[in-house]
Amino acid sequence: MTGSLQVVLGSGLLGVFCVASVEKIFPAPPSHIVLLFLGMTAAPGLDRLELLLAITVAGSTLGSLFWYMMGRRLGEARAEALVGRFGRYVFLPLATYRKLAEAYRRRAFAASLVAQLIPTVRNYLGIGAGALRLAILPFASATLLGAMIWNSSFLLIGYLLRGGDHNLVSIGFRIIAVVVLVEATFFLALRYRTMRRRRAELAGG
Numbered sequence: 001m002t003g004s005l006q007v008v009l010g011s012g013l014l015g016v017f018c019v020a021s022v023e024k025i026f027p028a029p030p031s032h033i034v035l036l037f038l039g040m041t042a043a044p045g046l047d048r049l050e051l052l053l054a055i056t057v058a059g060s061t062l063g064s065l066f067w068y069m070m071g072r073r074l075g076e077a078r079a080e081a082l083v084g085r086f087g088r089y090v091f092l093p094l095a096t097y098r099k100l101a102e103a104y105r106r107r108a109f110a111a112s113l114v115a116q117l118i119p120t121v122r123n124y125l126g127i128g129a130g131a132l133r134l135a136i137l138p139f140a141s142a143t144l145l146g147a148m149i150w151n152s153s154f155l156l157i158g159y160l161l162r163g164g165d166h167n168l169v170s171i172g173f174r175i176i177a178v179v180v181l182v183e184a185t186f187f188l189a190l191r192y193r194t195m196r197r198r199r200a201e202l203a204g205g
Helices: 002-009 013-025 031-041 046-074 076-090 094-106 108-115 121-131 136-161 168-204
Strands: none
Touching: 013 031, 013 046, 013 121, 031 046, 031 136, 046 076, 046 121, 046 136, 076 094, 076 121, 094 108, 094 121, 108 121, 108 136, 121 136
16 A cells, blocks of 8 residues: 555655545545655655645645535435445445534534544535535635644654654554544534533423
């Protein structure tokens, strides 16, 4: 896997931009692996790291806008049907897509930002945003901010690990396990808060 990355990234910053864009469309290898690899091998100094961050954020945002335009073209019904048929193959169950769509209806910017920090969901969140015809500027802004948080985290970790004898895949899986744990805790807390609010409303009503 790292051999393939080295070949693509051998074309320089254009290769970095292409990998960041395509990863949002076909997430193989996962973005955190790509970003760790870049931080470990392509950033000899902080100035280069900043440049890599800017380029990967631009590529990630462009990839998300690709799915946004696809969702807008498909429309809500066709997009949901597509996810229902093929979503399980890319780890996007229909139930998850529907929850994301409902969150979009309530708080478009916040949902776009949070979804950008969830593995797999971050790759395809643009489909729902486009299908629901959310305003493109808030979606793009939230995507840009989320990509900055996500990309800078993994680039920095890779940068701090540079020069050592590390197993990239092993590190990637450990980090993503931590990310998933933190996100699961967050959503459980959010669900608990929602349940408490509903109980309070029922008690008050």
